Amino acid sequence: MRKVKKPVFFIVFILIALFTVSVIFGFTYYYGDMSTVYIKGVNNIRFGIDIKGGVDVTFTPPEGVDATEDQLDSAKEVIVQRMINLGITDYECYIDKNTDRIIVRFPWKEGEANFDPESAVKELGETAQLTFREGDERDSSGVYTGVTAENVILEGKDVRQAYAGYQNADESSAAQYVVVLKLNDEGTKKFADATKKLYEEGGCISIWMDETMISAPTVSAVITDGNAIIEGHFDADSSKQLADKINSGALPFKLVTASFSTISPSLGAGALEAMIIAGIIAFALIAVFMIVVYRLPGAVAVISITGQIAATLAFVSGYFGFMNSSILTIPGIAGIILAVGMGVDANIITSERIKEELYNGKTLDGAVNSGFKRAFTAILDGNVTTVIVAIILMGAFGTPDSIFSKLLSFVFFMFGQSTAGMIYSFGFTLAVGVLLNLFFGVLCTRLMLTSLSKFRIMRNPKLYGGGKNA
């Protein structure tokens, strides 16, 4: 590193400064109302549900039901479709085939103060099995019985498409909200046969959602065109809701919640604000401490730590096009703080070592050079062990399809995916932060300090904490 020239400091410093500014603000091009995000800034960071509020729920089939892989796959499809119908698009949904679990996580719907997460989850887990049944025999609790229980005419899978409509079911009645069903070929045939039979008998067809009867119209004609209409005191919303439910399909079984947690956005927002304030205060304290105790190397350390923080945020926000953004949770912020602590430590180890070398009578250039060289093994070993811990965390608490989960599946094979995926974020920011520390805390610090030490006014050993005799 003896070849480091004077301008290197300015080049590294300006690069870190530009990088930090671009990470914070990002780059968004506005053209009228259209905005295109070219570089994602801090504003584009996606926060976990512990910060912005949301729902984390794990569904399982009811006790005694052993779900097949196909059933789980189709259940996931249905749940995803239902979330889209509820207007939830920023969801995560995984299935864990070992333990028959479906894990769903979605944020509190933005701008909706009275969003009811409990009813949303209840709706997601409903079987939503649509049936057309012969007759309307019901027992005392209102559930189908007798011939109505036995003779199922149509099921949800016979429906090609359902939509809400506003029309009169027949000429005599007034217009009302209904759900219109377009049946597929098989359904059309079954429906035609059944309506023919029941028309002759003067019977009726009851329409059910799970165990609740919606309506039971008398068959007034043989229907062969594959169109069916469900009436039942709907309004605009409820008719659309039912049509959505039918379209997204039925679950193979009712899903019960193995774990279920909700956090309101107001609670998380306070936590985020507190963490940001704490972060700024802590950073200021560290900067003052480093500059007072270590002088020039301390000041350089503050620059490289700034770069390290910016780069960690860049990895989280998806600044680098080749990496997807990841979700930042409160433990994730703690991971950043810890990694920054490690970055400070790397700089302290180096500065102490330089001071020691000066004290032992080395020249300034010699002391700076061997200070970095000798400090490196300690920093490397310390960082590698921390990365080991971080990777194990990511493997243990990551999503089933993430790389580290697969890598460590031989350790955690007997466990299902647990609900505390938030710890994953801690592991991620810690690992990224510590690896970045090797770049900023070791390489950048070294380049900047070595180049600064070439300037005449920077050659006083006192600036490096050296004694008078140096």
Place this chain on the structure above:
Amino acid sequence: MRKFNIDFVGKRKVFFTISIVLIAVSILSTFIFGVKLDIQFKGGTLITYLYDGDIDTAEFEKTAEDALGGLAVNVTTGKDFSTGKNNIQISLVSNTGLTSDKQYELSNVIQEKYAANSIELVESTDISPSSGKEFFQKCLVAVAFASILLVIYIAVRFKNIGGWLAGACAVIALIHDCIIVYGTFVVAHMSINANFMAVILTILGYSINDTIITYDRIRENQQLYKKTMTRAEIVNLSINQTLVRSINTSITTIATMLVVTIVAVIYGIDSILSFSLPMVVGMISGVYSSVCIASPLWVVLEGIREKKKPAAKK
């Protein structure tokens, strides 16, 4: 330049005694105070609502129990600092967990009955005992697996200072820190939750880093002074040489966590507080165990090994 010359190896009995006493206190307090396992681990339900005005807790409890078909619940009230509103918390331990249907019903009943108090759901957690237990076991396996990998890594990287034995001492220091963190949770009546695991794992990384910085210096000094100094002298020299660094690093990291703790207290955010406070304790314990326990213990164990196998000595 400040130079320390503390005889850490010579004073080892003092340090070992302090540590054994602290560990004993941690374990004893488990039996005296009992361990509060969070519902994340033992399963159960915790629902928090915000409300305006006054609510009679006993009556609220009765309403909730009726809505849940007679399940016994526990109701506590408090104040939410970030919003300044009152909050009321329902907790229950159940063998099956509360299904979302039941929770939905419960919220409906409460919102209807206490309409005047404009009840609002803030937070709810419901975990079945089996998944809670599984999460706990998974955490333990993660810690155990991390420890094994760390011992292997140290054994490889520090071959010339005894490898496996040095690794074992580092892990003993880690277990020491874990027990102290655990003791903090027990004595402070905080429940063992996901934060506990996050702290334990952070301290694992932090404390091993401290230990390795010292080992690194021992590795270096061993090569320089192998012929002229005893092992105890080399270890003492190394610890003293790295002491300023250990203290300064601890000051920065502990100050950071203290700032987080203070801000969390001001904002009244328990979830951060139960993370940062044990972290401070763990970090102090971490630097203490690295400086005063790991390396002196290594000297002792290495001595025992040599006595047993005098022929192996070069």
